[in-house]
Amino acid sequence: MNAIVCHQPGELEDLVLEEVSDPTVRAGQVEIEVEAAGVNYVDALFVQGRYQIKPNPPFTPGSEVAGVVVAVGEGVTTVQLGDRVLASPGLGGFAERVVVSASSCMTLPETLTSVAAACFTQSYSTALYTYTERVHLQPGERVLVLGGGGGVGLAAIRVGVALGATVYATASTEQKRAAARQAGATAVFDGDPDSLKQAIREVIDGGIDVVIDPVGGASTEASLRNLRDGGRLAVIGFASGPIPAIPSNLVLLRNRSLVGVDWGIWAMTNGARQQELLRRLLEMVADGQLLVDEPTTYRFSAAAQALSDLVNRNVVGKIALVP
Ligand SMILES: NC(=O)c1ccc[n+]([C@@H]2O[C@H](COP(=O)([O-])OP(=O)(O)OC[C@H]3O[C@@H](n4cnc5c(N)ncnc54)[C@H](OP(=O)(O)O)[C@@H]3O)[C@@H](O)[C@H]2O)c1
Numbered sequence: 001m002n003a004i005v006c007h008q009p010g011e012l013e014d015l016v017l018e019e020v021s022d023p024t025v026r027a028g029q030v031e032i033e034v035e036a037a038g039v040n041y042v043d044a045l046f047v048q049g050r051y052q053i054k055p056n057p058p059f060t061p062g063s064e065v066a067g068v069v070v071a072v073g074e075g076v077t078t079v080q081l082g083d084r085v086l087a088s089p090g091l092g093g094f095a096e097r098v099v100v101s102a103s104s105c106m107t108l109p110e111t112l113t114s115v116a117a118a119c120f121t122q123s124y125s126t127a128l129y130t131y132t133e134r135v136h137l138q139p140g141e142r143v144l145v146l147g148g149g150g151g152v153g154l155a156a157i158r159v160g161v162a163l164g165a166t167v168y169a170t171a172s173t174e175q176k177r178a179a180a181r182q183a184g185a186t187a188v189f190d191g192d193p194d195s196l197k198q199a200i201r202e203v204i205d206g207g208i209d210v211v212i213d214p215v216g217g218a219s220t221e222a223s224l225r226n227l228r229d230g231g232r233l234a235v236i237g238f239a240s241g242p243i244p245a246i247p248s249n250l251v252l253l254r255n256r257s258l259v260g261v262d263w264g265i266w267a268m269t270n271g272a273r274q275q276e277l278l279r280r281l282l283e284m285v286a287d288g289q290l291l292v293d294e295p296t297t298y299r300f301s302a303a304a305q306a307l308s309d310l311v312n313r314n315v316v317g318k319i320a321l322v323p
Helices: 041-048 114-118 121-134 151-162 174-182 193-203 218-224 249-255 263-269 271-286 300-311
Strands: 002-005 016-019 029-039 064-072 084-087 097-101 142-145 166-170 208-213 227-235 257-260 296-299 319-322
Touching (some): 016 300, 029 114, 029 300, 064 097, 064 114, 114 319, 121 151, 142 151, 151 166, 151 174, 151 208, 166 193, 193 218, 208 218, 218 227, 249 257, 263 271, 296 300
Parallel strands (some): 142 166, 142 208, 208 227
Antiparallel strands (some): 064 084
């Protein structure tokens, strides 16, 4: 089969599409014919050798996929041949076929396309985990999503609206702002940290209850200053690069909280609860409560370009690779 291979961690453009040996299915596992593979920040970090886990090369990146089950190992009862599923192999997803444990597969609702499903788990799980387990969002609360045109950002807007919040967002381009509005944001700011505090004050009377922050940099403090009494700022990531140093008096004022979100480690150590969370999200999709954005698609051979476009901020929403 064909797969994207990283022979030496470093440059994204050194990734190659080549023939590799077919995977073998063991007891408890299934083989998925990949219809689409989601592209995530973490995949770029693996290839650049900047992630805390450093796989031995050669390896195939790709942390989440969707496709059709084409082989089942001994003892598998939860998934059947021909099922459309999503799964999170961690590595190995940028390939025509991938083998995963059957217990990590979830059957897809008919309304979820394979390309959207391939980009679903990380962004939507992070959003729902943040709201339900970390900041304890209440219906009617006001949420500000930074980087609202990105993967986590769009998911946080859609999930926030589905949970009954009024959601505002920031995004740097008109295309991203349009996507954020389309996802349900009531108003979208341009995200310039110098004017953000004032821009929010003009539109949102009384301040914000929850900030979702996958961006970091100067926007973090600007949005923290707009948190009302008991407000929470969820620290999710630092896509802009700089890790902000926050004056702690801003947290003391108005009884605010800074809340860390490490969904990845939580999901790894709480497998059953993550499956429950994912099942809930897929039920929300099946019921029509949660709509999911269609990603931009690239061919497998353009994997390096896809990762480069993601890290260079040139993408609205998510990217899926298709074989
Ligand atoms: N903590 C967790 O559990 C968890 C889970 C998932 C993801 N994450 C992290 O969350 C972050 C966002 O992930 P994502 O999938 O949403 O990424 P993404 O789709 O690339 O979105 C990130 C957004 O950040 C904004 N941004 C501002 N300055 C940027 C810069 N210099 N370079 C790149 N982006 C910049 C961009 O929006 P504008 O152009 O509109 O500013 C972009 O849309 C990543 O750091 C990821 O590792 C953390």
